[in-house]
Amino acid sequence: MNPRNAIYRAGALLLPGLPTLLAALTTFVLFMLFLAVQGKPAWQACQLVVQGAFGSAFAWENTLQRAAPLMLTALCVALPARAGLIIIGGEGALVLGGLAAAVAPLWLPDMPVLLLLPCMALSAMVVGGFWIGLNGWMRQKRGLNETIGSLLLSYVAIAIFNQLVEGPLRDPASLNKPSTIPLDDSVMIGPISDAFQVHWGLVVGVIACILAQVFVRNSVTGFSLQVVGGNVRTARMIGLPVDRLVVLTCVLGGACAGLAGMFEVAAVQGSANAAIIAGYGASGILVAFAARHNPLAIIACAILLGGIEASGSLLQRRLGLPDATTLILEGILFTSLLAWEALTPRIVAWRLRLNERAEQTQGALQHG
Numbered sequence: 001m002n003p004r005n006a007i008y009r010a011g012a013l014l015l016p017g018l019p020t021l022l023a024a025l026t027t028f029v030l031f032m033l034f035l036a037v038q039g040k041p042a043w044q045a046c047q048l049v050v051q052g053a054f055g056s057a058f059a060w061e062n063t064l065q066r067a068a069p070l071m072l073t074a075l076c077v078a079l080p081a082r083a084g085l086i087i088i089g090g091e092g093a094l095v096l097g098g099l100a101a102a103v104a105p106l107w108l109p110d111m112p113v114l115l116l117l118p119c120m121a122l123s124a125m126v127v128g129g130f131w132i133g134l135n136g137w138m139r140q141k142r143g144l145n146e147t148i149g150s151l152l153l154s155y156v157a158i159a160i161f162n163q164l165v166e167g168p169l170r171d172p173a174s175l176n177k178p179s180t181i182p183l184d185d186s187v188m189i190g191p192i193s194d195a196f197q198v199h200w201g202l203v204v205g206v207i208a209c210i211l212a213q214v215f216v217r218n219s220v221t222g223f224s225l226q227v228v229g230g231n232v233r234t235a236r237m238i239g240l241p242v243d244r245l246v247v248l249t250c251v252l253g254g255a256c257a258g259l260a261g262m263f264e265v266a267a268v269q270g271s272a273n274a275a276i277i278a279g280y281g282a283s284g285i286l287v288a289f290a291a292r293h294n295p296l297a298i299i300a301c302a303i304l305l306g307g308i309e310a311s312g313s314l315l316q317r318r319l320g321l322p323d324a325t326t327l328i329l330e331g332i333l334f335t336s337l338l339a340w341e342a343l344t345p346r347i348v349a350w351r352l353r354l355n356e357r358a359e360q361t362q363g364a365l366q367h368g
Helices: 003-037 042-054 057-081 090-107 113-142 146-165 201-218 220-230 232-237 242-269 280-290 295-310 312-319 325-367
Strands: 191-193 196-199
Touching: 003 042, 003 325, 042 057, 042 295, 042 312, 057 090, 057 113, 057 196, 057 201, 057 242, 057 280, 057 295, 090 113, 090 146, 090 242, 090 280, 113 146, 113 242, 196 201, 196 242, 201 220, 201 242, 201 295, 220 232, 220 242, 232 242, 242 280, 280 295, 280 325, 295 312, 295 325, 312 325
Parallel strands: none
Antiparallel strands: 191 196
């Protein structure tokens, strides 16, 4: 291949990541200024963020433990985005999915563990998929704005969760911290290995991202979703079932978020309680936007964001910064991503131009 042609192709391939790169640089500068204004050692703080995220085996385990649910909640945003929807209610699907997984053993007390775990996962996915799918259905059939609708449904889901956990499903032994009846040890999901103390949700998250990439890139349904997301009117004109495709992608996204709730209950908490309302749904929005809704890029972005969240305690111990400092860093990153999103139309034009030049170069070589 001609070197110039290879450069054009590589440039067209990497251009979609330009807004994320610029947002990361902007966030770095603004975060440094934010710390400098407070009189804190900005450069040392940045080094501590890296150290707290990736500086040791324990740091890596903490980072990957946080990244596991982020991959799944990010898919709850990225998959509907393929159809042109902005869904921000993954937190609601996560908590209801976690609740469904927590009560499944109560409904199936005599089922063997090898069958019970898949049933817990299935119940979490069904409940999460239904909750986000409901939002997609209301958007298509009732004209409800999906962003506002998903946010409101998330609030409703959290309210339902609190009502059930503090009411009919509450374990009488949970006095100060209302929760469901704890899962039996035989049902709990352990770490991948004794030397790698990260639960199996990480593996499931990576597999889910890979399957999502295959689905959106290499399937007829995935191609149809891209047509729907690009132009709904064109999709209807060529006979695509737009309503069904939109609801399908919402159901799949909600199922991923519900599965994240199942792992939070069965691998981390041991029961459904308020601790699973940890903001993974909101952080998943940031991961999805940073990854440009690319399922494979979600894996890397989830690990990076998980590292940022994991470094909060180290910043607090070493520099006396509040634990919420990492939340400010995430907020700056999200704002920067939205600001640089304005480059998207230009990036599309630049990619088309680079692809045209690559084809012209290839054609000149063949005729030469």
